[in-house]
Amino acid sequence: MTIEQIIVLAIVQGITEFLPISSSGHLILVPNIMHWPDQGHFTDVMVHLGTLLAILIYFWRDVLRLIVGALELFKGKITDDGKLAIYIVLATIPAIAFGLFLKKFGFEDLERNVAVVAWNTILYGILMLIADMVGPQERSMSNMTLSSALIIGVAQALALIPGTSRSGVTITAGRFLGFTRPEAARFSFLLGIPAMAGAGVLTIGDAIADGETITMDAFYAAILTFFAGLAAIAFLMALIRRMSLLPFVIYRMALGGFLLVLVYS
Structure with a gap:
């Protein structure tokens, strides 16, 4: 990869993974415009690790509480943090099941279908609005219940269909359930930790199967993705404390419309 492709890929992945604007839409649009070759599975692994690290660093207090709560469970002590850890684990199951379904029935190439990405970008933008x-x-994460967590988990599973946006659809589900914007986003990011870790493991398997070599370009992309992702999380959390999700809805409409032009022109 050229240095320009590394920088753009890292910034786009880091920002769009966390903002509710569809990362798959951008990862289709940018190479299409720039005429770049596919970056390969190993680079995908590294940028996923970069985004995962960004969540762990930004929400380190929440992550630490979840770890302590989970450890307390093994001692037979059930705390609020322990319950939340259980909820996150259980809410990840729908995404795993749906992912296995897509793989078994040969729907893994949906991300290459620009029309699917475009229409989902628009549809889920409307649902977000x-x-x-x-x-x-009126609700915060302290009011999280198993049923609410599972509903958001099912929404996360839908994000395996490109154009949906994992953060977008989970925040949307949280808002439908009455959670405040910051708390819906907070749970969305924490829920994304096992999902991103699992996706990273699977992508490593794909990279090994394809016989890809380890390159420094991928490590550079991971570092840049980490900083871009950290900035994106901070930006989103600051913005939604002050205003609605409307700017992201408008952006999704514009992106989806542009992709439709690419498809049907």
């Missing part, structure tokens, strides 16, 4: 308009802002 509705959720943010009608969802009351």
Whole structure:
């Protein structure tokens, strides 16, 4: 990869993975415009690790509490943090099951279907707008229940269909359930930790199967992705404390429309 491709790939992945604007839409759009070759599975692994590290660093206090809560469970002590850790594990199961379903029945190449990405970018943008308009802002993560966590987990599973946006659809589900914007985003990011870790492991398997070699380019991309992701999380959390999700909805409409132009022109 050229240095320009490394920088752009890392920034796009780091930002769009966390902002609710569809990372798959951008990862289709940018190479299409720049005429770049595919970066390979190993680079995908490294940028995923970069985004995962960004979550762990930004939410380190929450992560530490979840780890302590999980350890307390093994001692027979059930705490609120322990319950939340259980909820996150159980809410990850729908994504695992749906991922296995897509793989078994040969739907792994959906990300190459620009029309699917475009229409989902628009559809889930509309759902995000509705959720943010009608969802009351009265619940926090301390009010999380198993049923609410599972609903958000099912929403996360839908993000395996390109154009949906993992952060976007989980925040949307949280808003429909009455969680405040910051708390919906916070749970979305914590829920993403096992999902991103699992995706990284699977992608490593793909890279090994394809016989890809380890390159320094991938490590550079991971480092840049980490910083871009950290900035994106901080930006999103600061923005949604002050305003609605409307700017992201408008952006999704514009992106989806542009992709549709690419498809049908």
